[in-house]
Structure formats: structure tokens, C-alpha cells
Amino acid sequence: MIDRDNGRMTSNQLRLFGSGPALPDGFKYQPDIMTPAAEQSLLQRIEDLPLREVEFHGYVAKRRVISYGWQYDFTKGTLRKTEDIPPFLLPLRELTAGFAGISADDLQQVFVTEYDAGVGIGWHRDKAVFGDVIGISLLSSCHFRMRRKLGTAWERASITADARSIYLLRGPSRTEWEHSIPAVESRRYSITFRNFREAP
Numbered sequence: 001m002i003d004r005d006n007g008r009m010t011s012n013q014l015r016l017f018g019s020g021p022a023l024p025d026g027f028k029y030q031p032d033i034m035t036p037a038a039e040q041s042l043l044q045r046i047e048d049l050p051l052r053e054v055e056f057h058g059y060v061a062k063r064r065v066i067s068y069g070w071q072y073d074f075t076k077g078t079l080r081k082t083e084d085i086p087p088f089l090l091p092l093r094e095l096t097a098g099f100a101g102i103s104a105d106d107l108q109q110v111f112v113t114e115y116d117a118g119v120g121i122g123w124h125r126d127k128a129v130f131g132d133v134i135g136i137s138l139l140s141s142c143h144f145r146m147r148r149k150l151g152t153a154w155e156r157a158s159i160t161a162d163a164r165s166i167y168l169l170r171g172p173s174r175t176e177w178e179h180s181i182p183a184v185e186s187r188r189y190s191i192t193f194r195n196f197r198e199a200p
């Protein structure tokens with residue numbers, strides 16, 4: 001569902017009526033990138049991961065996360081090498097790279113996040129060391145909101161990111177727009193892959 005300011009139309013309706021652009025430049029979305037069976041087997045593997053509550057600028061958020069490849073320390077503002085990306089995530093990395101039109105080897109950071117019912121993520125832009133951000137939703141959908149400042153007002157757009165869908169933040173959608181997810185209704189997982197703007 002697209003909600004551009006007070007718009008009430010779905011993205012498909014907007015495209016049917018040819019009234020765009022519906023979403024920020026550089027944002028790309030695709031539903032149904034995997035079967036429910038493939039989603040289930042990923043979720044089974046994720047259940048065994050040692051997810052921990054995220055520490056963000058001195059406070060502990062309710063999301064539970066784990067980073068692979070590289071970890072960004074929000075307290076120190078630094079990157080450090082961490083455990084390699086587990087083999088079960090490599091086929092998903094290939095698929096993600098294909099969606100983004102880049103090499104899988106360049107997606108050197110993976111972040112697995114669990115949002116329990118009632119948990120979301122506030123307005124932010126990902127750290128500037130990272131380039132593209134590509135996110136896969138599992139188990140349930142979320143309302144993926146985007147906004148950017150236009151003078152004294154906010155330009156807004158949003159989409160429902162369904163379970164088994166993928167989105168890409170690149171270009172203005174990555175550098176000019178912030179994004180956030182309001183409290184989800186039921187548990188959701190996201191797997192976000194990132195490359196680097198410059199080699200770390």
C-alpha cells in the first residue's frame with residue numbers, strides 16, 4: 001500500500017492510473033522471491049542463531065539482531081570484522097545480489113533482525129559507510145515507511161513489505177530519505193545485506 005502524504009491508493013492502483021512516481025527514486029521492491037517452504041527452512045535456521053538485543057547509542061532496543069561479515073559498533077562509531085556469513089545464507093545472498101544487479105561477493109555484511117509483536121525501528125538512514133541496503137522480510141509483513149524533508153514539510157511514502165519479499169534502498173531512497181517500521185503486529189524477521197561505499 002502506498003501512502004504518499006494522505007494518498008489512499010495501493011501501489012498497483014497508482015501504477016494502473018499512471019500517477020507516479022509512487023516511491024522514492026532508487027527504491028525497488030519485489031514480492032514472492034521465495035516459496036513458503038524455502039522461507040520455513042530459513043526460519044528454522046534463524047531460530048538457532050544467537051540473536052541479542054541491539055545496543056544503539058547507549059540504550060538497548062527491543063529488536064534482537066546478529067551481524068555477520070562486519071559489525072557496526074553504534075557506541076564507538078566503528079566497523080569491525082565479525083563471524084563469516086553462515087553458509088545457509090549464501091544462496092539468499094546470491095538471490096539478493098541478482099535482485100540488486102551487483103556481485104554477491106560485494107555484499108559483505110548481513111544483519112538478521114527479529115521484531116517481536118509490538119517492536120519496530122525508528123526513523124533513520126543507515127550509516128554512510130554502507131552503500132546499498134537490501135532487505136528481505138520473513139514470517140510477517142511490515143509497513144515500511146520513508147520520508148525526506150522538503151522545506152519545512154516531510155515528503156512521505158510507504159509500502160507494505162510482505163513476508164518473502166525483498167526491497168532495495170539505493171540512490172536518493174538511500175541517501176536522502178529516512179526509513180522506519182512502526183511496531184509490527186506479529187513477529188517478523190528481516191535479513192538485510194549491505195555492501196560498502198568504499199572498501200573498509
Ligand SMILES: O=C(O)CCC(=O)C(=O)O
Pocket residue numbers: 111113121126135136179181189190192
Ligand atoms: O527490518 C528491516 O527491513 C529494516 C532494518 C533496518 O532499517 C536497519 O537494520 O537499519
